[in-house]
Amino acid sequence: MLRLTLFLLLILPTTSLAQAEKSFPPGRHGKGELTYIHGVPVLTVKGTPTEMGEQFGKLAVAGAPDLNGLLARFLHDSKQTERYPLIATLARSLKSNIPPHLGEELACAGKVGERDEASMLFANMVADLSSGLGCSTLVIEKERSKTGAPLFGRNFDWQPTKGLTEHTLVVVYKGEGKRAFAAVTFTPITGVISGMNDAGLCVTINEIHLRQSRDKSKFNWKGTPLLYVFRRVLEECGSIEEAEKFLRNLPRTTSCCMTLCDRNGGAVFEMTPTNLEVRPGVNGVDCCTNHFRTDKLCTEKKCWRYDLLSPLQSNEAKLGVAEVFSYLDKVNQGKSTLQSMVFEPGDRILNLAYGEGPATKLAAKRLELGKLFDAK
Numbered sequence: 539m540l541r542l543t544l545f546l547l548l549i550l551p552t553t554s555l556a557q558a559e560k561s562f563p564p565g566r567h568g569k570g571e572l573t574y575i576h577g578v579p580v581l582t583v584k585g586t587p588t589e590m591g592e593q594f595g596k597l598a599v600a601g602a603p604d605l606n607g608l609l610a611r612f613l614h615d616s617k618q619t620e621r622y623p624l625i626a627t628l629a630r631s632l633k634s635n636i637p638p639h640l641g642e643e644l645a646c647a648g649k650v651g652e653r654d655e656a657s658m659l660f661a662n663m664v665a666d667l668s669s670g671l672g673c674s675t676l677v678i679e680k681e682r683s684k685t686g687a688p689l690f691g692r693n694f695d696w697q698p699t700k701g702l703t704e705h706t707l708v709v710v711y712k713g714e715g716k717r718a719f720a721a722v723t724f725t726p727i728t729g730v731i732s733g734m735n736d737a738g739l740c741v742t743i744n745e746i747h748l749r750q751s752r753d754k755s756k757f758n759w760k761g762t763p764l765l766y767v768f769r770r771v772l773e774e775c776g777s778i779e780e781a782e783k784f785l786r787n788l789p790r791t792t793s794c795c796m797t798l799c800d801r802n803g804g805a806v807f808e809m810t811p812t813n814l815e816v817r818p819g820v821n822g823v824d825c826c827t828n829h830f831r832t833d834k835l836c837t838e839k840k841c842w843r844y845d846l847l848s849p850l851q852s853n854e855a856k857l858g859v860a861e862v863f864s865y866l867d868k869v870n871q872g873k874s875t876l877q878s879m880v881f882e883p884g885d886r887i888l889n890l891a892y893g894e895g896p897a898t899k900l901a902a903k904r905l906e907l908g909k910l911f912d913a914k
């Protein structure tokens with residue numbers, strides 16, 4: 539027993555050091571701060587685009603572990619190593635389509651974080667130029683919720699490259715003249731994959747390839763890259779109605795579904811470069827995976843994950859946060875499910891589980907985003 543105790547004492551410092559090397563170091567830079575809440579790295583950035591870019595670059599990019607190695611492994615795992623020069627060229631051709639304030643922020647983040655432009659653009663435009671997202675979303679309207687308010691569940695499924703989950707962080711943006719919002723992301727992404735703003739509006743992306751659209755839309759090389767479309771919704775809109783009006787006037791590069799939820803309920807926006815179809819919930823439940831389902835856009839409905847979620851639309855059972863997580867677990871995709879989360883828009887709360895997949899098997903951490911939005 540004594541030998542075992544001495545052995546543990548000898549290895550614990552080494553183990554702690556190894557874990558620390560895989561984490562973002564806490565710190566401050568200008569108005570920005572990176573800290574840990576219930577073990578989750580949370581970065582708050584504030585001010586002008588230049589200031590926020592510098593804060594993100596110093597604390598989330600320069601402080602991230604082995605980004606070069608992560609990129610190389612991701613390209614290898616997703617079989618894109620040989621195509622990377624082409625994808626990087628295409629991403630650079632979309633650079634001028636990034637909204638100016640977000641382009642300035644991205645450039646500053648790359649400069650301070652000492653990352654080359656190609657890798658920064660690739661990370662933020664991979665959803666436009668490369669396939670891979672296979673996510674599931676589930677909105678429970680307030681009449682079906684045990685809490686009396688809407689719940690929004692989401693699995694983020696992606697290539698399970700070694701080290702990717704260690705780059706997960708929650709970024710709270712407080713830009714001048716913009717709504718405060720939080721993004722659940724991976725560095726060095728400055729666009730939005732999943733997020734909530736100070737009004738309680740939540741959005742997440744479900745990838746759908748252009749070939750899966752009945753309207754036969756073509757890629758719009760003059761459109762706004764998708765992850766920045768999602769970010770602008772959180773920056774500018776306070777409700778689903780405002781988001782719909784905003785998006786109908788915003789050029790988009792390619793197709794996807796945007797699942798939304800605000801304090802009153804949810805919807806799915808099925809979007810292509812030329813069309814936006816709104817799909818409301820059925821019997822108080824909204825489901826979305828990776829196929830269009832409206833008559834105007836649908837080409838294929840077969841999806842085992844949707845088939846496991848959609849029976850909720852034909853019963854009257856009420857669900858709480860735990861039950862939403864249990865349904866997300868039913869549609870997990872093993873190691874590819876890197877994040878699982880349930881938003882509570884009414885109370886502006888995020889329940890987040892992340893790590894080596896399936897994340898649905900991991901304990902969720904409760905983050906009170908409202909307090910972060912309201913803090914001075």
